[in-house]
Amino acid sequence: MPYIKRLATFLLLSCTLRLSAAMANDTLIVHVYLHDELAGVSEQSLHSNYLQHWEDEMRAFTSHPIEVIFHRNIAGITGIDYAGRNNAKDTLQAFHHAVADLKFQHYPKGINKSILVTENVFETLDNGNVIQGLAQFEGNFAIASRSSYASPAHEIGHMLGTTHEDAEKQTKAWVLTCETYGFPERAWNRPHCYRYSDANRNNIIAHLQRHSQ
Numbered sequence: 001m002p003y004i005k006r007l008a009t010f011l012l013l014s015c016t017l018r019l020s021a022a023m024a025n026d027t028l029i030v031h032v033y034l035h036d037e038l039a040g041v042s043e044q045s046l047h048s049n050y051l052q053h054w055e056d057e058m059r060a061f062t063s064h065p066i067e068v069i070f071h072r073n074i075a076g077i078t079g080i081d082y083a084g085r086n087n088a089k090d091t092l093q094a095f096h097h098a099v100a101d102l103k104f105q106h107y108p109k110g111i112n113k114s115i116l117v118t119e120n121v122f123e124t125l126d127n128g129n130v131i132q133g134l135a136q137f138e139g140n141f142a143i144a145s146r147s148s149y150a151s152p153a154h155e156i157g158h159m160l161g162t163t164h165e166d167a168e169k170q171t172k173a174w175v176l177t178c179e180t181y182g183f184p185e186r187a188w189n190r191p192h193c194y195r196y197s198d199a200n201r202n203n204i205i206a207h208l209q210r211h212s213q
């Protein structure tokens, strides 16, 4: 059973088919559902700020075919009241059920992963920490706030098998340390690396291989 991974942050601020001559991989299709509150934000700007660096990273270590599809204005899905819930787990469940009920049967063949992207965080805890995203570990559904540039990549990673334990700090320049996508709690003084750790890259490769037909 998939279990839930949560991203909490302390700042205010996720069988191969043998052909005659070659192997075919099912396309990894990331369905990005933009919450209705993002109506004024262009898909182009969302893509360039939140997904382009993720695609660049994926293409740095895998040649697996990848496609990103944006969805907007879908009744029952993109208007989910997550602020009123203030419960990330409930919101993820509601999103999962809404997509499964209304759209999932129409998805193209491939490895389909769905993520709801919102403006704000999903839950404020009693201690003041906030939850920016949540994903089904190695499952098909996730939610991510755009309050952090790396939040969608963090949660997409969980759906593809990345873990917090395999995240790491890396030296970006001779004095600059950065955090890979898998870091659960971001430090205010460390920038994103905009990449997965080598261990999490391997987790993703293994997941894609296991789920390709």
Ligand SMILES: [Zn+2]
Residues within 6 Å of the ligand: 005, 006, 007, 014, 154, 158, 164, 182, 183, 184
């Ligand atoms: Zn996480």
